[in-house]
Amino acid sequence: MDSIAYGGDYNPDQWSREVWREDVALMREAGVNFVSLGIFSWAHLEISEGQFDFSWMDELFELLHEAGIRIDLATPTAAPPAWFFRTYPEARAVARDLTVLGPGSRGMASPHAPAYREACLRITRALAERYGNHPALALWHVHNEYGGVPESFSEYDQEAFxxxxxxxxxxxxxxxxxxxTAFWGQTFRHWEEVHAPLPTASVRNPALELDWKxxxxxxxxxxxxxxxxxLHEISPHVPVTTNFMSHTCPDMDLWTWADEVDIVSDDHYLRADDPRGFVELALNADLVRSLSRGRxxxxxxxxxxxxNWQPRNVAKQPGEMARNSLSHLGRGADAIAFFQWRASRRGAEKFHSAMVPHAGTGSRVWREVCELGAQLSSFSAATGSRVRADVAILWDWESQWAQDLPWRPSVDLGHRVQTNTWYERLWRDHQAVDFVHPEADLSAYRLVLAPASYLLTDTAAGNLERYVKAGGNLVVGPFSGIVDENDAVREGGLNAALSELLGVQVHEFCPLRQEDSARITWDAGSSDVGTRELPVAVWCEELVTTTATVLARYAEGPRPGGPAITEHAHGSGKAWYVGSDLDLDGLATVFRGAYAAAGIGVPDLPADVEVLQRHGEDGTRYVVLLNHTDQAHTLTIPGTDHEATIEAGESQTLQVTG
Incomplete structure (x- = not known):
């Protein structure tokens, strides 16, 4: 598409044909040019095994095509029909406790059940043969939100394991x-003795759990x-995607998925219990752009x-929908879509908001939907432009899986909380951020952060070593470089993978009791450190420096007087180690030195105001301004002499030449 795509999931099989025609007229009014179709329609397309009814879908294709609306056509394999489960009950997914999951909801069957695989390919082939060359078809959408049922323990699955x-x-x-397996006498002598991680009397083997993931x-x-x-075989000219859930589905390693889709797509919903949810939204948008390798x-x-699915489902404030949408746009999205087009009257998601709400077209939500459509249409020149970042954060799902396993030194040192805090510090410092796998090429970045790298492979550790030696700047957080890919503590110490790079050894973990705290103070010789006393709430470590310089020490806590934050010149670059959990103010102090070493400036912008930039090949900048505050601000776009005023709660799009 040559413009920003705008629309949402369209489920017309819930409505009469009269409503279809009204829908298309309203879509044109709202500026919709893109809809996802057929996601949960298997029961209406294959009405019994091998018997298809495409008549209603044919009619919709023509209605949408005549209106100039492009179609993202789904394979409906996330919702097998009732006849499938009646005919093939052995294909149902099985929970860890061996409970067989029944039909009547959504999700998928056992991924290794032959009947499910065969049925999926049959409906996919039938759709591709019928619609693969239709001019309205813009995209294939396989399944829906893989990972909603992340595992199955049926006999098919256990044998496949x-x-x-x-x-x-x-x-x-x-x-x-x-x-x-020598530990606890678990040694296997025959392959038939190997099992999936079913319920056990005590904690299961962590390496088994990691391989099961x-x-x-x-x-x-x-x-x-x-x-x-x-789909590639029958309609090779049409790209294929599946919608990720980067924020709510930790069970999928999306680095492995991203290279398998033609276009990366993602679903994102705010957590209602987070009043600053716009920061986590930004994190996830940056993560998805990074999965797309910047495209x-x-x-x-x-x-x-x-x-509709959270304990308290808070409504968005006026203007918030546009800010959320433009945050994604400013972070590289070329399509802005919603679940769903028209609010359902029945079913589990009937209280989920929609582009056409239950209140109809006289509502504030509908007015804002139309306003956003017009704004995106006027910003179509930004299509295809890209985001540039000098800072990267390491992100590895396998490390997260391993750190989440039981019996770690402290349940309070969570990788996601740690990563969120480090990201928010960058967000408050108005830095564009990419996420990278620890084994990926880091040479494009002036500064790399590793807030939570519990598991590091030999390849990843060598990659970080080469990056710093070549002149890179690396900041490493606590509990990093501890285990290898099998969740085994390395020989040579608790941080053996990184000890030479950091110039410091971790001799012991010293987590705090829930009611305790500690303090870190900067050494007297440290200059330009801002806040000189940093609070610690969760985690301390006993550090022994080898070649690193101590920047700060524990003033109190389990190891008073011991090193807490270090700096190490290594090759042409520098590596910092932070042996404790720090809050946002504490990280500001640490990052100040890292920014200076990396030659990164901090723009002079108001707090909670975002200036996002995308860059076109011709040098044009496409700027998105987001004001999350309750007052107006006048500011200068960084890197330009262009001045803009943004009102309280407002969002803007600008095009700047030069």
Whole structure:
């Protein structure tokens, strides 16, 4: 498409044909040029096994095509029909406690059930053959929100797990070594003894759990690939995607998924219990752009107002929908879409907001939907432009899986909380941020942050070493570089993977009791450090420096007088280590030195005002201004002499030449 795509999930099979015609007229009024169709329509398309009814879909394709609205056509495999489960009850997904999950909701069947695989490919092939060359078709949308059912323990799945392990390890001896089965007498002598992580009397083997996560991710990814390959075969000119859930689905390793889709797309919903949810929204938008390797991406779903599935589903304030949408746009999205077009009257999501709400076209939500459509249309020149970032944060789902396993030194040191805090410090400092896998090329970044890198492979550790030696600047957070890819503590100390790079060794973890706290103070020789006393609430470490310089020490806590924050010149670059959890003010003090070393400036902009920039190939800047405050601000766009005023709660789009 040559303009910003705007629209949402369209579920016309819930409505009469008279409503269809009204919908199309309203879509044109709102500026909608893109809808997702057929996501949950399997029961209406394949009415019994092998018997198809496309008549209603044919009619919709023509209605939308005549109105100039492009179609994102889904394979409806996230919602197998009732006849499927009646015919193939053995294909149902099975929970960890071996409860068989029944039909009557959404999700998917066992990913390894032959009947499910066969049925998915049949409906996918039928749709591709009928609509693959239709001029209204812009995109294929496989399944919906993979990972909503992240694992299954059926006999099919457990047997597939053994096969997966045999392919990964080859010999049983290698599996025993990787899993450390000598501990607690778990050694396997026959492959038939290897099992999925079912309920046990005590804590399960952590390496088994980690491999099960990898296997489950690979299993569901294989389901996607099978459908995608059919679509590529029949309509190779039409790109294929599936909508990620980067913020709510931690069970999918989206780095492995991102290279399998033609266009990255994501669904994002605000957490109603977070009054500063716009920061987490920014984090996830930056993460999705990073999954897309900087290329434009699709916001496939978000909400016009409240959702229906949280304990308290807070409505958005006036102007908030536009700010949320333009935050994604400013972070690289070339499509802004919602769930859903028209609010449902029945079913589990009837209280979820929509572009056409229950209150109809006389509502504030509808007026804001139309205003946003006009604003996006006027900003179409930004299509295809990209975001540039000098700072990157390491992000690795496998490390997160491993850190989340039981029996860690403190439940209060969470990788997501740690990453969110470090990201928000960058956000408050008005830095554009990418996320990168620890094994990815880091050479484009002046500064790399590793707030929570519990698991590091040898390849990742070597990558960080090369980055710093070549002149890069790296800041590492606590509890990092601890285990290898099998969740085994490395020989040579608790941070052996990074100790030489950082010039410091971790001799012991010293987590705090819930009611305790600690303080860090900067050494007297440290200059320009801002706040000289930093509070610690969760975590301390006993550090022994080898070649690093101590910047700050514990004033109180489990190891008073011991090093807490260090700096190490390594090759042509520098590496900092922060051995404690720091709050936003504490991180400001640490990052100040890292910014200076990296040659990164902090723009002089008001707090909670965002200035997002995308860059066109011709040098044009496409600027998005977001004001999350209750007062107006006049500011100068960084890197330009262009001045703009943005009112309280407002969002703007600007085009700046030069």
């Amino acid at each position: 053994r096969t997966w392990l045999q392919q990964r390890y080859g010999e049983l001896e290698a599996l025993n070594a990787a899993w450390g 990898r296997f489950s991710n690979d299993s569901i990814l294989d389901c996607y690939r099978a459908e995608r390959d059919v 434009p991406w699709i916001l496939m779903e978000h909400s016009t107002s409240g959702v």
